[in-house]
Amino acid sequence: MSAATLEKPVTVQDKKAPARRKKTKAHYYLILIVLALFAVGPLVAVVFNAFKNNAEIGSNPLAPPTSFSLENFTEAWTRGDFATTMRNSLIICLGSVAGTCVIAGLAAFALSQLKVPGGGAVVAYLFLGSALPVQLFLVPLFFLWTQLHLTDNLFGLILIYWATDAPFATLLLRSFLLKIPKDFTEAARLDGASSFQIAWKVVLPLAWPGFLTVALIVALWSWNEFFWAITFIHTPELRPVSTSFLAFQDQYSTDWGLTSAAAIFMLGPVLLLFLVLQRKFVSGLTSGGVK
Amino acid sequence: MSVTAAPASTGARRARWRAAVVGWAFLAPLLLLNALVVLGPSVATVYYSFTDWSGLGPATFIGFDNYVKAFGDAKVHEALWHNLVWFVLFLSVPMAMGLLGAYLLSQVKRGQMLFRALYFIPYVIASVVNAAVWKMLLSPTSGVLAQLGIDQSWLGDTRTSLLSVNFVVDWHWWGFLAVIFLSAMQGVDPELYDAAKMDGASAWQQYRSVTLPGIRPTMVFIVLMTVIWSLKAFDYIFIMTQGGPAGSSEVVSTLMYKQAFNEYSAGYAAALGLSMTLVTAVILAFYQWMRKKGWEDA
Structure with missing residues (x-):
């Protein structure tokens, strides 16, 4: 920056420049802070409200709590049956992550390391497929799932998540696997290793950052997902935390302390994970993870 | 030589086959x-869109009746209009905020990572939670603006329901765009x-x-995707207003969902779903065509 300034012919304007730049930077920070307050302010209000009783929320809905009461949390936990719904969501998350990693890992290996005739068409199909609206296949899928007794069934939901998340996961993993030098796999092949051995022993250990990214994003999506869950799961005891939170919030719509506490149960784990693994989240979600 | 060449080539062919x-x-x-x-259900949708299927029993072939009905359906027209309003807002507001945020972030060093993370947070939080948060904040009895003395039922008024839901979606979305634009800006020479x-x-x-032309491919891509996402707009509307009140925030996908699961007109819903897909396909084809023409890197 300063080097560039020195090279320029000195004019009146240039002499003014440093002072002006400092001033504009302060303006920049001011706007950046306003934007940050806009982004997270509403969430901060929810955290505040979760610790307040309704009388306090009614008189002062946005201010920090004057006392820390955990009553809302214990109330919400039992009334919303969070023990059950959290368990359901955990099963769904783990199942989705494991299955998607296997399915997408195999496919990505084929599309990056093996010479598959028609592989290019598969990649194009995966790209296009992720742009299609779910409205295209929703209704017949529901009919099919009813016939197969896969509605009101956690595995039935997990199957759908596998199918809808795997194209994205495959493309993401493929971009990771393409970076692995072909020499590695060629050398193993010359040593007589089979494709499966190469995938397992050579490629997988090198590709784990890619798998970690995929696992994070699929876990996030299946935790947050509500559209498939509300359409395919109706039994309250089988609901994941997202749709049960929705029902809870409808039921206690006037009890903000309670719904705020329930909201914290749902966003807390995501926020913690995000703050710890921020870079991975951002790079994974912006690398075409636009659903 | 020629004797050994034949088995070698069958061997090669067999290896390729393998x-x-x-x-x-x-x-x-x-x-x-x-x-x-x-894929299977999608193909089935094509078939069902030409039938009077209720979603449960048998389906009778009725030709183009569903499509004719969709063209004349006042509800569809209204929903499409809402999709268009949605598109205009969803394209302009988050894009402007995202570009502003990204530009400012690119100009500062200290705190860049922190601001980036804060802007990104609403995007990783579940739609059901974000919707609940804003229902609270937009509440006419004690929401933010109610505190300032503005008496308005944002989600319950036919004039403001669509705009209010769109505002919430913009709120959760612009930070994501800011991060995307920031990384595009950092790639400019x-x-x-x-x-x-x-x-x-x-x-x-x-x-x-310099900046805007430099991130143009990213912007073209985002504009294209915004068209598609606007057509698909569903979850926040479904959660916050269910398309109401009085259809004032109904879009094509919520209308289709109701037709399929509440009105038992699955055949009609299939026709709506397929029409949406065709529009999406046309937009994608147009984008490819533009890219081939080299408009993107011009």
Whole structure:
């Protein structure tokens, strides 16, 4: 920056420049802070409200709590049956992550390391497929799932998540696997290793950052997902935390302390994970993870 | 020589054949699952869109009746209009905020990572939670604006319901765009800025003649995707207003969902779903065509 300034012919304007730049930077920070307050302010209000009783929320809905009461949390936990719904969501998350990693890992290996005739068409199909609206296949899928007794069934939901998340996961993993030098796999092949051995022993250990990214994003999506869950799961005891939170919030719509506490149960784990693994989240979600 | 050449070439052919089989075996789980969940039902949608299927029993072929009905359906017209309003807002508001945020982030060093993380947070939080938060904040009895003395039922008024839901979606979305635009801006060749500075360009001139052209491929992509996402707009509307009150925030996908699961007009819903897909396909084809023409890197 300063080097560039020195090279320029000195004019009146240039002499003014440093002072002006400092001033504009302060303006920049001011706007950046306003934007940050806009982004997270509403969430901060929810955290505040979760610790307040309704009388306090009614008189002062946005201010920090004057006392820390955990009553809302214990109330919400039992009334919303969070023990059950959290368990359901955990099963769904783990199942989705494991299955998607296997399915997408195999496919990505084929599309990056093996010479598959028609592989290019598969990649194009995966790209296009992720742009299609779910409205295209929703209704017949529901009919099919009813016939197969896969509605009101956690595995039935997990199957759908596998199918809808795997194209994205495959493309993401493929971009990771393409970076692995072909020499590695060629050398193993010359040593007589089979494709499966190469995938397992050579490629997988090198590709784990890619798998970690995929696992994070699929876990996030299946935790947050509500559209498939509300359409395919109706039994309250089988609901994941997202749709049960929705029902809870409808039921206690006037009890903000309670719904705020329930909201914290749902966003807390995501926020913690995000703050710890921020870079991975951002790079994974912006690398075409636009659903 | 010629005697040994023949077995060698069959051997090579067999090896290639073997490689193809192994390759497709690795792809099989993905493709079979996709056929079961996505492709098969999609093809079925094409068939059902020409029937009077209720979603449960048998279906009778009725030709183009569903499509004719959709063209004349006042509810569809209204929903499409809402999709268009949604598109205009969803394109302009988050895009403007995202570009502003990204530009400011690119100009500062200290705190860049922190601000980036804060802007990104609403995007990773579940739609059901974000919707609940804003229902609270937009509440006419004690929401933020109610505190300021503005008496307005944002989600319960036919004039403001669509705009209010769109506002919430913009809120959760702009930070994501800011991060995408920031990484695009960081990819712009710094020498271009130096050259512009040598020519005495002001910050605004640099932004207009270096930054914006530099991130143009990203912007074109986002605009395209915004068209598609606007057509697909569903979850926040479904959660916050269910398309109401009195259809004032109904869009095509919520209308379709109701037709399928509340009105038992699955055939009609299939026709609506397929029409949406065709529009999406046309937009994608148009984008490809533009890219081939080289508009993107011009």
